[in-house]
Amino acid sequence: MTDETQIAADPPPDTMREARAIAFGVAGWLVPGLGHALQKMWGRAITFFAVVGVLVFVGAGMRGNLFNSDGGDAFAALGYVADLGTGSFYWLAKYIEVGGPDVSHAYGDYGTRFLAAAGVLNLLAALHAYEAARGRKA
Amino acid sequence: MSPMKFHLSHLQAMLLFALLISIAFGFLSRRRPLDRMKYIAWSLLLFLLFGIGIGWAMYPFSH
Numbered sequence: 526m527t528d529e530t531q532i533a534a535d536p537p538p539d540t541m542r543e544a545r546a547i548a549f550g551v552a553g554w555l556v557p558g559l560g561h562a563l564q565k566m567w568g569r570a571i572t573f574f575a576v577v578g579v580l581v582f583v584g585a586g587m588r589g590n591l592f593n594s595d596g597g598d599a600f601a602a603l604g605y606v607a608d609l610g611t612g613s614f615y616w617l618a619k620y621i622e623v624g625g626p627d628v629s630h631a632y633g634d635y636g637t638r639f640l641a642a643a644g645v646l647n648l649l650a651a652l653h654a655y656e657a658a659r660g661r662k663a
Numbered sequence: 664m665s666p667m668k669f670h671l672s673h674l675q676a677m678l679l680f681a682l683l684i685s686i687a688f689g690f691l692s693r694r695r696p697l698d699r700m701k702y703i704a705w706s707l708l709l710f711l712l713f714g715i716g717i718g719w720a721m722y723p724f725s726h
Contacts, residue, residue, distance in 0.1 A: 572690040576683050583679065586669035632669065635676045642680070646687055653691055 542659065550655030555612040557647045560654025573650040580643035581614045585621040589636020590628055604637075610644025673718075681710035 553560020558574035561567075585591065592604035609615055618640060627633040671679065689703035 569690050572686060576687045580680075580683055583669055583671075587671065587676075588668070631673065632671055632676065635671065635680075636669075639676075639680065642684065646684070649691065650687070 546658035553651035584639030587636030
């Protein structure tokens with residue numbers, strides 16, 4: 526009876542592993558590459574940090590449209606979700622883009638794509654960190 | 664803070680985008696360095712081929 530109580534009290538290893546994997550995924554979303562850095566995948570960590578960082582830096586420098594929560598239509602909402610994918614870099618982009626977006630020129634439109642691509646790429650990297658922590662990918 | 668400005672041309676923006684995304688995909692999908700290099704080179708080539716190809720395919724409609 527005592528053994529049964531002890532077994533029930535300890536969380537099964539799979540639950541712990543799952544919680545750890547979710548934590549790595551969220552960390553990877555908040556700071557690009559952190560999910561991989563915590564798993565000592567240094568090459569991937571540095572690469573995702575640098576690639577997402579450069580995409581955000583250039584996208585904001587090209588005065589791309591950085592969407593916010595009060596967009597108004599479905600495309601703006603989708604853009605907001607994509608931009609939020611960059612995690613903490615969303616605020617970095619806001620800080621860089623002090624002049625606001627300017628999509629009247631082609632480079633402003635390209636900047637919008639750079640920012641959205643950075644977000645989606647970071648979400649993909651965070652998902653990879655989650656899967657790697659679960660042992661599904663290496 | 665003074666606003667930063669990058670005025671990249673169409674080709675420069677495409678090259679930078681293709682290079683960055685190819686590197687990220689290479690690191691995401693391959694583990695060994697040689698496999699990554701091959702994947703990055705192949706992905707970059709396809710990005711550029713399709714980008715320039717689609718650009719030329721749209722050329723008649725711009726005139």
